[in-house]
Amino acid sequence: MGKQPNLYAFKDIDHLAKALRKYVLQCQSAGFERHNAFKVAVSGGSLPKTLAKALLAPSDENGSVDFSKWEIFFADERAVPLDHDDSNYKLLKEELLDKIPSSLGKPTVHTIDLQYLDDVQEMADQYQDVLMKSFAAKDSVKIPIFDLLLLGCGPDGHTCSLFPNHEILRESDAWVASVEDSPKPPPKRITLTLPVVTHGVKIAFVATGDGKRKILSDILDTEEGRSLPCGLVNEGGAERVSWFTDNGAVEGVGFPRRGSL
Numbered sequence: 001m002g003k004q005p006n007l008y009a010f011k012d013i014d015h016l017a018k019a020l021r022k023y024v025l026q027c028q029s030a031g032f033e034r035h036n037a038f039k040v041a042v043s044g045g046s047l048p049k050t051l052a053k054a055l056l057a058p059s060d061e062n063g064s065v066d067f068s069k070w071e072i073f074f075a076d077e078r079a080v081p082l083d084h085d086d087s088n089y090k091l092l093k094e095e096l097l098d099k100i101p102s103s104l105g106k107p108t109v110h111t112i113d114l115q116y117l118d119d120v121q122e123m124a125d126q127y128q129d130v131l132m133k134s135f136a137a138k139d140s141v142k143i144p145i146f147d148l149l150l151l152g153c154g155p156d157g158h159t160c161s162l163f164p165n166h167e168i169l170r171e172s173d174a175w176v177a178s179v180e181d182s183p184k185p186p187p188k189r190i191t192l193t194l195p196v197v198t199h200g201v202k203i204a205f206v207a208t209g210d211g212k213r214k215i216l217s218d219i220l221d222t223e224e225g226r227s228l229p230c231g232l233v234n235e236g237g238a239e240r241v242s243w244f245t246d247n248g249a250v251e252g253v254g255f256p257r258r259g260s261l
């Protein structure tokens, strides 16, 4: 059997957040060594709240967050104004960005271009240009390699705005794609594509609560689950993928757990 993703299960969100903090700080150090910056893609949904718990905790033996060298991109974004309740940016802003103390520095945050709200393909192309500018310091960059992608897992196995059985899963050229028919509202979105997600140096899923139990069991324990978007990320990212879960989400899941980071 090939290399496997790592599954970590914690007794509650506080313990998960502590471990997630340690993991992100390790990724941050690796990014700073690699290019004196930390390029991270962040999802919406339930992730920003847990992420904020991890990152806004006081500095500890694992180090401290230096947001001044962070470049934050959206793993997916909904085609809505930035102050709309469906905006992933709004969620991240309220949960995390607005609460960062000045002592931790200010991250660079790459939001969608609002002039393309009515044309999501243009919006995706423009966001891809933003990635190109950030990653393609050398002309030869074929795909952006994020230091870390922080992802959620929907109850249907979607991640980013990569939905089960959607043609977007076959996109192999574009770095950013548009979605006009998302099964989960709102329908219009942009998303990083599967090859970009699976090329990340590290890829972390955060999935908590009883509501995620069934889908985690499908993704991690069954053959069918391998073709779900989260299963495809597991397959492509293998040992570079880590799942941060709580006991409620993985009760009954047979996939072997890792002890510690």
Ligand SMILES: O=C1O[C@H](COP(=O)(O)O)[C@@H](O)[C@H](O)[C@H]1O
Binding pocket: 043, 044, 045, 046, 047, 076, 077, 088, 151, 152, 153, 154, 155, 158, 159, 160, 161, 184
């Ligand atoms: O629509 C979305 O859903 C997923 C999963 O959300 P969750 O609330 O089940 O964690 C999220 O990762 C994605 O960014 C978002 O646009």
